[in-house]
Amino acid sequence: MGDLGWIFISTLLINNFVLAYFLGLCPFLGVSNKLEVSFRLGLATIFVMVVTALCAWFLNTYVLIHAPYLRLISFIVVIASVVQLIEMAIKKTSPTLFRALGIFLPLITTNCAILGLAIFATNKGYGLWEGLVYALGAGMGFTLAIVLMAGMRQEVEKVNAMPKLIRGFAFNLIISGILSMAFMGFAGLFSSS
Amino acid sequence: MTQKDPKLLIQPGPQLRQQMTTPVVMRDVWYALTPATLAGIWFFGLGAFLVLLACIAGAVLVEWYFAPEEKRGYFLGDGTAILTGWLLGLTLPPALPLWMAFLGGVVAVGIGKTIWGGMGANIFNPALVGRAFLLATFPIAMTTWTAPGDFFTIPSSLFALPLMTGVVDTVTQASPLGMMKFEHIDTPFIDLLFGNTSGSLGETSGLLLILGGIYLWWRRDLDWRIPVGIIGTAVIFSLILFMVDADRYPGPVFTVFSGGMLLGAIFMATDPVTSPLTRKGTWIFAIGIGLLVVLIRVFGGFPEGIMYAILLMNAATPLIDMYTQPRVFGRELDQNE
Amino acid sequence: MAKEQLAYDEFMKGLWRENPVFVQVLGLCPLLAVTNSAINGLAMGLASFFVLLGSSILVSLFKSYIPKQVRISCFIIIIATFVTVVDYTLAAALPVIHKELGAFIPLIVANCLILGRMEAFASRNTLRMSVADAFGMGAGFLFALVSLGAVREILGVGEIFGFALFGANFEPWVIMILPPGGFITLGVMLLYFNWLEEKKNKIDKQLATEDGVN
Amino acid sequence: MSEDKVEQAAVVADEPSPARLIGTLAIAGLVSGIIIIAIYLATFETIKENKARELREAVFRVLPNVSKMQKLLLKEGKLEVSYKEEKGEEPIYAGYDDNNKFMGYAIPSDGPGFADTISVLYGYRPSDRKVIGMWILASRETPGLGDKIYKDAAFVANFDDLAIEPPIVATKKGKSKPNEIDAITGATISSVAVAKIINKGNDYWVSRLPEPGAEPAYVEVETPPEAEDAQAQ
Amino acid sequence: MNLFRRLSNSFDHGVFPHHHKEQTEQLAIQRLPFGKRFVIPLGQHVGAPAKPIVQAGDAVKRGQMIAEPGGFVSVALHSPVTGRVTGVGSERYADGTFQEAIVIEADQYDAQQMEVHPIDWESLSIEAFISEMQKAGIVGLGGAAFPCHVKYAIPDGNKIRYLLINGAECEPYLTNDHRQMVEQTEALLYGAEIVRQKLGAEEIVIGVEKNKPDAIKALQDAIKPGQPIRVMPLEVKYPQGAEKMLIKSVFGVEVPAGKLPRDVEVAVNNVGTIIAIAEYFQTGKPLIERVVTVSGPGVSYPANLIVPLGTSIREVLDYAGGLTDETRQVVLGGPMMGDSIADLDAPMLKGSAGVLALTENETGRPQEYNCIRCGRCVEACPYFLNPARFARLAKARMFEEMAETYKVMDCVECGCCTYSCPSGIPIVQHIRTAKDHLRSMKGKVQ
Ligand SMILES: Cc1cc2nc3c(=O)[nH]c(=O)nc-3n(C[C@H](O)[C@H](O)[C@H](O)COP(=O)(O)O)c2cc1C
Numbered sequence A: 001m002g003d004l005g006w007i008f009i010s011t012l013l014i015n016n017f018v019l020a021y022f023l024g025l026c027p028f029l030g031v032s033n034k035l036e037v038s039f040r041l042g043l044a045t046i047f048v049m050v051v052t053a054l055c056a057w058f059l060n061t062y063v064l065i066h067a068p069y070l071r072l073i074s075f076i077v078v079i080a081s082v083v084q085l086i087e088m089a090i091k092k093t094s095p096t097l098f099r100a101l102g103i104f105l106p107l108i109t110t111n112c113a114i115l116g117l118a119i120f121a122t123n124k125g126y127g128l129w130e131g132l133v134y135a136l137g138a139g140m141g142f143t144l145a146i147v148l149m150a151g152m153r154q155e156v157e158k159v160n161a162m163p164k165l166i167r168g169f170a171f172n173l174i175i176s177g178i179l180s181m182a183f184m185g186f187a188g189l190f191s192s193s
Numbered sequence B: 001m002t003q004k005d006p007k008l009l010i011q012p013g014p015q016l017r018q019q020m021t022t023p024v025v026m027r028d029v030w031y032a033l034t035p036a037t038l039a040g041i042w043f044f045g046l047g048a049f050l051v052l053l054a055c056i057a058g059a060v061l062v063e064w065y066f067a068p069e070e071k072r073g074y075f076l077g078d079g080t081a082i083l084t085g086w087l088l089g090l091t092l093p094p095a096l097p098l099w100m101a102f103l104g105g106v107v108a109v110g111i112g113k114t115i116w117g118g119m120g121a122n123i124f125n126p127a128l129v130g131r132a133f134l135l136a137t138f139p140i141a142m143t144t145w146t147a148p149g150d151f152f153t154i155p156s157s158l159f160a161l162p163l164m165t166g167v168v169d170t171v172t173q174a175s176p177l178g179m180m181k182f183e184h185i186d187t188p189f190i191d192l193l194f195g196n197t198s199g200s201l202g203e204t205s206g207l208l209l210i211l212g213g214i215y216l217w218w219r220r221d222l223d224w225r226i227p228v229g230i231i232g233t234a235v236i237f238s239l240i241l242f243m244v245d246a247d248r249y250p251g252p253v254f255t256v257f258s259g260g261m262l263l264g265a266i267f268m269a270t271d272p273v274t275s276p277l278t279r280k281g282t283w284i285f286a287i288g289i290g291l292l293v294v295l296i297r298v299f300g301g302f303p304e305g306i307m308y309a310i311l312l313m314n315a316a317t318p319l320i321d322m323y324t325q326p327r328v329f330g331r332e333l334d335q336n337e
Numbered sequence C: 001m002a003k004e005q006l007a008y009d010e011f012m013k014g015l016w017r018e019n020p021v022f023v024q025v026l027g028l029c030p031l032l033a034v035t036n037s038a039i040n041g042l043a044m045g046l047a048s049f050f051v052l053l054g055s056s057i058l059v060s061l062f063k064s065y066i067p068k069q070v071r072i073s074c075f076i077i078i079i080a081t082f083v084t085v086v087d088y089t090l091a092a093a094l095p096v097i098h099k100e101l102g103a104f105i106p107l108i109v110a111n112c113l114i115l116g117r118m119e120a121f122a123s124r125n126t127l128r129m130s131v132a133d134a135f136g137m138g139a140g141f142l143f144a145l146v147s148l149g150a151v152r153e154i155l156g157v158g159e160i161f162g163f164a165l166f167g168a169n170f171e172p173w174v175i176m177i178l179p180p181g182g183f184i185t186l187g188v189m190l191l192y193f194n195w196l197e198e199k200k201n202k203i204d205k206q207l208a209t210e211d212g213v214n
Numbered sequence D: 001m002s003e004d005k006v007e008q009a010a011v012v013a014d015e016p017s018p019a020r021l022i023g024t025l026a027i028a029g030l031v032s033g034i035i036i037i038a039i040y041l042a043t044f045e046t047i048k049e050n051k052a053r054e055l056r057e058a059v060f061r062v063l064p065n066v067s068k069m070q071k072l073l074l075k076e077g078k079l080e081v082s083y084k085e086e087k088g089e090e091p092i093y094a095g096y097d098d099n100n101k102f103m104g105y106a107i108p109s110d111g112p113g114f115a116d117t118i119s120v121l122y123g124y125r126p127s128d129r130k131v132i133g134m135w136i137l138a139s140r141e142t143p144g145l146g147d148k149i150y151k152d153a154a155f156v157a158n159f160d161d162l163a164i165e166p167p168i169v170a171t172k173k174g175k176s177k178p179n180e181i182d183a184i185t186g187a188t189i190s191s192v193a194v195a196k197i198i199n200k201g202n203d204y205w206v207s208r209l210p211e212p213g214a215e216p217a218y219v220e221v222e223t224p225p226e227a228e229d230a231q232a233q
Numbered sequence E: 001m002n003l004f005r006r007l008s009n010s011f012d013h014g015v016f017p018h019h020h021k022e023q024t025e026q027l028a029i030q031r032l033p034f035g036k037r038f039v040i041p042l043g044q045h046v047g048a049p050a051k052p053i054v055q056a057g058d059a060v061k062r063g064q065m066i067a068e069p070g071g072f073v074s075v076a077l078h079s080p081v082t083g084r085v086t087g088v089g090s091e092r093y094a095d096g097t098f099q100e101a102i103v104i105e106a107d108q109y110d111a112q113q114m115e116v117h118p119i120d121w122e123s124l125s126i127e128a129f130i131s132e133m134q135k136a137g138i139v140g141l142g143g144a145a146f147p148c149h150v151k152y153a154i155p156d157g158n159k160i161r162y163l164l165i166n167g168a169e170c171e172p173y174l175t176n177d178h179r180q181m182v183e184q185t186e187a188l189l190y191g192a193e194i195v196r197q198k199l200g201a202e203e204i205v206i207g208v209e210k211n212k213p214d215a216i217k218a219l220q221d222a223i224k225p226g227q228p229i230r231v232m233p234l235e236v237k238y239p240q241g242a243e244k245m246l247i248k249s250v251f252g253v254e255v256p257a258g259k260l261p262r263d264v265e266v267a268v269n270n271v272g273t274i275i276a277i278a279e280y281f282q283t284g285k286p287l288i289e290r291v292v293t294v295s296g297p298g299v300s301y302p303a304n305l306i307v308p309l310g311t312s313i314r315e316v317l318d319y320a321g322g323l324t325d326e327t328r329q330v331v332l333g334g335p336m337m338g339d340s341i342a343d344l345d346a347p348m349l350k351g352s353a354g355v356l357a358l359t360e361n362e363t364g365r366p367q368e369y370n371c372i373r374c375g376r377c378v379e380a381c382p383y384f385l386n387p388a389r390f391a392r393l394a395k396a397r398m399f400e401e402m403a404e405t406y407k408v409m410d411c412v413e414c415g416c417c418t419y420s421c422p423s424g425i426p427i428v429q430h431i432r433t434a435k436d437h438l439r440s441m442k443g444k445v446q
């Protein structure tokens, strides 16, 4: 496993942003009731994460070495503005793409998984390529988790034997817990061989 | 002719039903498990039996406690709680403190099944939810394997007080999988076949598990595609690795007969509730498990991967079902209208 | 007097009746990520509390000068400022804890709870009420963090704030400090709150009908 | 309450000009910038000291009998004393005793562990090509299992006198060769990972280090140069 | 697997209930003696009810038309006996509902003979042929009672190449088609030839399940060399007789959803229907009686009977020795598709192929358990639907999803799913609920 490969597998499966780091729980718990929507949200997240990785790399390389204290504020402001610009561009150039992904973009921008990605990538000292692979792994890991979750929730919705008391957030957290437990199976992947 | 009108029953059709019922299916699984269980108890002694009982007690207690009062008989009558506890017990180390086994049974049925709305509504295999919970909770106790020993010696670790550590006083021994993964030591095939190795009590005797599987298949309680798919995939995958580097990777025979592979493939992946409904889905499910098992065993951090493989594919089952809807008679596959 | 009462009400609302975590289910990410011990929960709770309080005060003070169109951006800038302050202060004063909480301090910025309170409360209410609200919500969040952290620490290592509870032979429930334990513990705690709520509603209903009869 | 309503109405009523919007943001940004810079300056020294202390403690831990250290960077194939962090270069640290005698290098290295990346700092003595100490800088290994790689003194002691050739291996059968360490029971993966991480560090560094005896000498520095600012963030 | 299926002449999925035909398959068809009171419901076929043309007090002859078609999709009704009309009014039906019917009292002293009036079918145009069929009141005797003339009114652009005769008789217990194939072989072949020529079909295929070897042999022996007729033995499997399954088994073609057999150039008719057509053109006898199997463990003397339509079910059962004490349920039709009946005094209809008396053994229902997703129903459904999904969705009242994603409207209610469910879930009932709901919603939208 090359370094890039391991970064990818590790963020996709072992250190899944949602299931191991608790990042992006809002969309994960809030938007995972419909499979179709979840999948598109996942795609939009991958996209924003890649953009974020680019921004973070740019800021780290050219701005923050001079003014480290601006890290947090500049991440937020730059990521939000770039996503906004892209959103406007998509709206103009491809209305279909906008309908598919665009509506999610503002929703994602204020989310901790995005900011977390930028901060973690910085803390780990990732360069451009590593950062991009990291973003891809994190985004796809998020998509995987939310799509599995949505599939299960759609199924569970149809069970009318389920006590009313249990439905809702509490139950979704417990499903997430079991899913997170299942993902523990990936721990140590490619580290010992 | 004296004609008294018998009281006629009105019921919707079809009037005929085949004879199999769900409780009978579950009891069939009990019967199929019995030989392997007895062998496990024979090898590991009475202590193993106590562990099994503790699991079943935990499982049944939760089932009973959360069942609506008037439906308790009905809830317990389907036999799934006992089965869940039983299967969980078969996957545990024989020297596990009883309170942990009991807790496993409670979690298996409580979080694995009851919360979801009871039998048939769960997405994850309850016994494996219980086991995954125990493994993540007590990783050391859950990976302390004892060698098969004297029948009447009960490890004192069983009787550890609740919340307290059990000190294993019997001979501990790495399981065949552990030896393979960390020391690349093979175990003789004959030992694997008859179960005379360390491990959990149901994971050991390959031969009796296969017999149980054949019985279930003969009773039409089990979809042969799942065990065949899992084992076939695992054999192919491990054969390829074996041919690449025979010193590093275990061969297909070891892959199939070691650890929980057979128990998982025959009795756990086949849990109808948590496996796909459709034929095509069943194949995808089985192949997915086969790949994941070998992936986790060979490249992952755990010597055994069958439990995680099944749980992960359980999570994907709703999606698999959704996308493998059979083509409706007289329609094109993608005909939406 | 009336004002005192109202402010007190706001406070209690946040702490209990409309607890941001157990009732409104907000701010879950920081909540779950750092609560593998009570002390971490406490530190994170205090940090969030400080950010919430500071931002509430500023927003409430300047609300009439901030145009509607840019209010969210202003809130974020204000919040991010306070978070940076907390981040540096912790790093200087309590480096051990800062290391534990690691990257999650900056993520307070993205905590919906804080931005939500700015938008829903501080930007529309007087300074006094906003402070009461921030105290309530902050305390409620703190309460949730500490109780979740305490449960996970008690079972997960057999300690509370680092003091051993069960003696040397305790078998820790490792899962509690691992991610699945976080999900499941919070799930079970939410269930418990739902159940309490339901029970209360039942009793209320019963009382209401009894009143009606009388 | 009533005054609130009046205020709200006022906010709704006025339609601000773009200039006002930008102005507000600019002011907010300015104020925020000032606060941030103020807190940065106020905490800068302490944070820098904290970090330096942490680093010093780690280095002294992996290099026994060392009382002074300095940072070294590889420049054009040569190790040079450095005060500032330069992009893309991993520093190593040289440790000296009271008499400014060179004792060994502290080398950071990292790699995949059971849960996440493990960062290791280990002491290396080039004179007899041995690892002489190991400390975990960061890891997310499982509490009670994988965390024994730094909590279990017996495991850490494995690295007090460890040959690096042939490459270090973790064994479960009791160590019998100078390049072997005892794996932690129940945490074999983490143990193996630490061994591999050190091997990885050695692979990179051993060939790049100067001949034994040619190590950079300790340089007394009274006041660190300004450039070190950047390192503290 | 598909190749295997092709070679064995069958369709995919389906179930294998024990066929229980041994009780009656060797018993020659007997005539049920005429009873006293006959009840002829006006709406016993698919389509509009017939319009009575007699009044209380009118004398009628056996075979005389007593009601004329109420529209194109409707047929005439005839008196099964010589006697007197006692009234036209509401009568109780087998399922307990009340319907308009003509009641006729048989003339005790009449010999109930009919004059023979052969009809020259060869000279009839297709239109005239169709109107003859309507006049003769002939409907499908395979169960659905669909008017034959409607089936034969082929729209322009469609063309029939094969006449497929349905001798599958896949319902357990029933042997009426079987006996007719053995005993009335000539009439069957004659009727088939009439229909073939009138529809301009090239070939006749008779599909018979392999558990009726004597019928297969009788047919093969009777076919003269050079006749365009072929007998096709079929796998014994339910619902082999469902026409789309039969077409799949015989021709290997799937009739597209929502289409009819004629869209794949096939016309399907039941054995009994074809014999009724033959008899009409040979003797002028309209559809006033049919062959019925009386069977099941609840009757003492099972039999295959020619039953004049309108006879009460009780009379049929009495002839077979009455119900035993163990009888729990009486079913009109086969045990899979048939309905259990509330009132033994209800009349036999054109669509009633059997009267079955079942005991606890057959009718006992397992307690209902939650679906264990065993997939048996999915493996059983010959239409490749997902019955388990239907049951779960119907319970959650998600009917739209049932229709849109899972095509509940394609279900023909064959019962395979309920039959095979170990959890005792009445899936078909859930499906009916959903269909009713969907139809009423559709009605509201329009
Ligand atoms: C372990 C096992 C493996 C089997 N493998 C196959 C196989 O690969 N192909 C096959 O057609 N039948 C196989 N069978 C026999 C099937 O059970 C049998 O063909 C099947 O029940 C036919 O029904 P179906 O319509 O469900 O396929 C196997 C049976 C067992 C017990």
Ligand SMILES: Cc1cc2nc3c(=O)[nH]c(=O)nc-3n(C[C@H](O)[C@H](O)[C@H](O)COP(=O)(O)O)c2cc1C
Pocket: B135, B136, B137, B139, B143, B178, B182, B301, B302, B303, C174, D114, D115, D141, D142, D143, D145, D146, D147, D184, D185, D186, D187, D188, D189, D190, D191
């Ligand atoms: C919840 C859980 C956490 C674990 N964490 C670690 C870990 O952090 N490091 C490690 O090396 N092994 C860990 N393991 C154990 C490994 O999976 C593997 O079993 C072990 O490394 C094998 O060592 P042994 O052969 O000495 O038992 C963990 C296991 C479980 C169930």
Ligand SMILES: Cc1cc2nc3c(=O)[nH]c(=O)nc-3n(C[C@H](O)[C@H](O)[C@H](O)COP(=O)(O)O)c2cc1C
Pocket: E139, E140, E141, E142, E143, E144, E145, E146, E166, E167, E168, E169, E170, E171, E239, E240, E241, E242, E243, E244, E268, E269, E270, E271, E273, E274, E337, E412, E413, E414
């Ligand atoms: C599930 C099912 C089973 C059927 N079984 C038979 C059967 O065994 N024999 C038969 O003649 N018709 C059977 N039918 C009716 C046929 O589909 C078809 O309607 C009939 O053969 C057409 O001929 P008819 O119009 O002459 O009745 C069945 C229908 C269904 C839906």
Ligand SMILES: Cc1cc2nc3c(=O)[nH]c(=O)nc-3n(C[C@H](O)[C@H](O)[C@H](O)CO)c2cc1C
Pocket: B025, B026, B029, B080, B081, B083, B084, B085, B087, B113, B118, B119, B120, B121, B122, B124, B125, B126, B127, B128, B216, B221, B222, B267, B268, B269, B270, B271, B272, B273, B274, E372
């Ligand atoms: C073939 C077969 C395998 C089963 N395997 C399991 C199992 O692995 N774990 C379990 O908890 N229940 C098992 N059950 C019982 C039951 O299906 C299960 O408890 C349900 O998941 C409860 O809803 C099995 C049942 C059958 C028929």
Ligand code: SF4
Pocket: A022, A023, A024, A025, A026, A111, A112, A113, C027, C028, C029, C030, C107, C110, C111, C112
């Ligand atoms: S701040 Fe981040 S971690 Fe927290 S809830 Fe939001 S997205 Fe999740």
Ligand code: SF4
Pocket: A024, A025, A026, A027, A111, A112, C025, C026, C027, C028, C029, C030, C110, C111, C112, C113
């Ligand atoms: S808005 Fe953000 S902080 Fe709040 S719950 Fe959602 S993801 Fe977590």
Ligand code: SF4
Pocket: E370, E371, E372, E373, E374, E375, E376, E377, E378, E387, E388, E391, E417, E420, E421, E422, E423, E424, E425, E427
């Ligand atoms: S046969 Fe019954 S239990 Fe089995 S999947 Fe179908 S509905 Fe469920």
Ligand code: SF4
Pocket: E380, E381, E382, E383, E385, E387, E411, E412, E413, E414, E415, E416, E417, E418, E428, E431
């Ligand atoms: S679902 Fe209904 S119509 Fe379809 S095969 Fe089963 S019983 Fe017949």
Ligand code: FES
Pocket: E380, E381, E382, E383, E384, E385, E386, E387, E410, E411, E412, E413, E414, E416, E417, E431
């Ligand atoms: S057609 Fe198979 S279930 Fe209805």
